Amino acid sequence: MNCWGVIPAAGIGSRLGAAVPKQYLEIAGRTLLEHSLRALFADARVKGVAVALRAGDERAAALACLQDPRVLRVEGGAERADSVAAGLAALGERAAEDDWVLVHDAARPCLDAKSLGALIDAVAAGGSGAILAQPVSDTVKRSDDGNTVAATVDRRSLWLAQTPQLFRLGELTRALAGAGAVTDEASAMEAAGHPVGLVPGPRTNFKVTTADDLLLARCLLAAGENS
Template sequence: MRQKSIAVIIVAAGKGERASVGAALDPKQYRRIGGKPVLAQTVQAFLALPQISRVVAVIHPDHVARYEELGLVDERMMPPVIGAETRQGSVLEGLKALAPIRPDFVLIQDAARPFASPQVIGDVIAALGEFDGALPALPVTDTIKRSLDGQQVATTEDRKQLLAAQTPQGFRFGQIFSAHMRASTIRNRQFTDDAEIAEWAGLRVALVTGDRDNIKITHPEDFARAERILSGDLPMETRVGTGFDVHPFEPGDAVWLGGVRIPHKAKLKGHSDADVALHALTDAILGAIGEGDIGVHFPPSDMQWKGAASTVFLKHAGGLVAQAGGRIVNLDVTIVCEAPRIAQHVPAMREVIAETLEIATTRIAIKATTSEQLGFTGREEGIVAMASASVELPRVD
């Protein structure tokens, strides 16, 4: 008997705004968990299975460069498809891309569910031998109330009849493609998932047992839960690192501080852009995870770092935290100088740091003070920065 061909559509065309806090962070499917972007985690969960023959990602038109940066190299990966304004429309675009190869089965997966297990995927595929469609689901454990106005309870639902749907949802390709095409002609109605379209089209949809860890990352706090899942729910511990840096002035017309260019009568002297604030902060993060200092990772003797933006160093330190299964809890930076004036630039600095490390601006504090005209900073010969970083890591006894 011929082995069934199985294709996967990864729906990644949303902007993921509900999962962002503070700074304009990357969409949730491109943010990192366990040192790897969510979308990459999701795709690789399917590429790890030899029975999967094709995978196509449906992405937002603004995210083409971000997607290419994922480096998803596998002969089964198809070129990404540009999605529509709605999830339903994006799935249809994915189905159209698969139409020329016409697989036997198609699995439709939310990009924000990176933990679809081989067991769940296998159970969905197995059910397609008997049914037109299948989806993983879990019993609802909370009591469910219905309200007509959002203020008063109208009735209590029978939770024994209620299930929480997950993805991947699997279907026989020709049937779900036809159902989606028909559904696209209906005005003023959007279906909540692909199983609802299948139900509407009269297809038989089976239930298989879902997985509690097969979460959909929707809100900011879901990233912390995702990290715990990846670490196997290991107990976490908080570590603290400190950083200190100083750079003298030399002739110039601006200084780099906190990733922001600030006009001044001089510039800071250094091998890179001499961003004293980001150097201290990078050292603080590296110290918290026991990874030495900035000079170990970016030696000043290496000419490739001549004039480099210090955000490169900071991003590297943040990546090491993610690779260790950790997360940055908070950062605190103090800049000491008589001039230039720092306060008006603090919001921009926090935005740069937040975007570089993919954390919320609420986790970052930047303060500026003078040395009351004492010492070399008081004589305006240079700038000092001090930083501390709190990092949560899996505990190792």
């Protein structure tokens, strides 16, 4: 199974309110981007990763992990989909259309090797793309005004999408080109009519978006380093 990766890392992480883009915040001696990149390379089936960076990004030059010959640095875009498309285009010079591509968030540093392996194994066995996702376990409320409960939503069919999301290079490239604004790659594949499988992912594979997330990631990664 020929497998590659794309990490969109051109954002500025404005919601976190940090002094630097969140992918460059350090936890346990490494930036979030380094942790996320290392997580993909933990599986030997990943042959290379395209990292999409903001134009003029000077911090990237200081990261030793980006000097790895398996890493392809490309210029990202204003939106996530633009950065992913740039990464896919760069991989197209090395990979075949029917090769598989893992798209993973730069700010999702706690991906474990077991979950990554389970995703790749599931896709290899089933032959169609899939994503890591977490079944919703809490009671879900819907609010129409942001202040009061309008209804309780049936959670039995609800999942929280995670990354990596794993699809064929050619199919994903075409799906993103015709999808417009999407928040993840699975949405583009769904719109293009492709089946998208669900592989259960752990709660620890969360995206760092808020200060609380950063604190939790620091605890988890520090514990992992100590162990």
